[in-house]
Amino acid sequence: MVVDDHELVRLGLAALMAAQATDGPTSDTLEACTLAEGLLVYAEHQHCITLVLLDLHLPDTHGLSGLREFMARFPAAPIAVLSGDSDPALRQQALQAGARAFLPKAGHLADVIAYLAAQGLVGPPAMPLAESPCASSPYGARDATRTIQTRDGERLRLTHRQAEMLDWVLAGQSNREIAGRAHLTEGTVKNHVSALLLIFGVRSRAQLISRLR
Known part of the structure; x- marks a missing residue:
């Protein structure tokens, strides 16, 4: 599930996963544009959600508040943070708050693909x-x-x-x-x-x- 208020990011990640998928059925990607919507979607589909890609800057969140609320509601949720801020201190705080990974939006696309591959959501990353x-x-x-x-x-x-x-x-x-x-x-x-x-x-x-x- 991708929780991000930018449609381009949601569509892009879904298309990226489809393009990198291994042979066989592709994973469905659920979407939400606010934390409130994301919590509702997760509550309904949590049994089949392998990973939540959660933007830190949503219309109804501030800083790490969205991550903390998500973890409070669903302590076992597999969340990887998406952030336009690559501050190492913020990364450490996000991991301490329960995020499994911190993926800067300004980082290399290969890093995102490698992480998704490690979760079994796409095929192995291509060679350098x-x-x-x-x-x-x-x-x-x-x-x-x-x-x-x-x-x-x-x-x-x-x-x-x-x-x-x-x-x-x-x-x-x-x-x-x-x-x-x-x-x-x-x-x-x-x-x-x-x-x-x-x-x-x-x-x-x-x-x-x-x-x-």
Whole structure:
């Protein structure tokens, strides 16, 4: 379950998990945008929730208050904190309050994937770029993975499907146009695009294009 008041983060994480999933059934991702909603959803589905990704900055929380209230209501809840603040002191306080992990939103996406893989929610994290036989120019051969280099020099590796989606986004294709070309629903395309925005740390298609061109 993802508890975050930013729709992009919720959609992006759900799409990321779907993209990284191993063969077989993918895990369903429940969503909530406030602590109150998250508590209700967890109360109803706690028997099947493997992990709660909890944002510290929700409309009805302040600081660690949301985490502490969640733990008071559900002491055994498996919570990993999502935070835009990477303060080591805050991390220590969150872990002392019962969080199983502290994942800074400003951190590396690979860290989030590695943690989700450790919980069995996605497949193993991909090998580092330096070890990858598939690293290539942004528009090289259509390998199983492709490495994309941003304008500021950051190198990010995408799956074949993610790279294909990125090509269409950079070509100015709408979600509907991409859906027609890829034989997918618009909702699925929206999830893929949200995952791309999350991977590249941007909030819009325009910002994504700006990072690459």
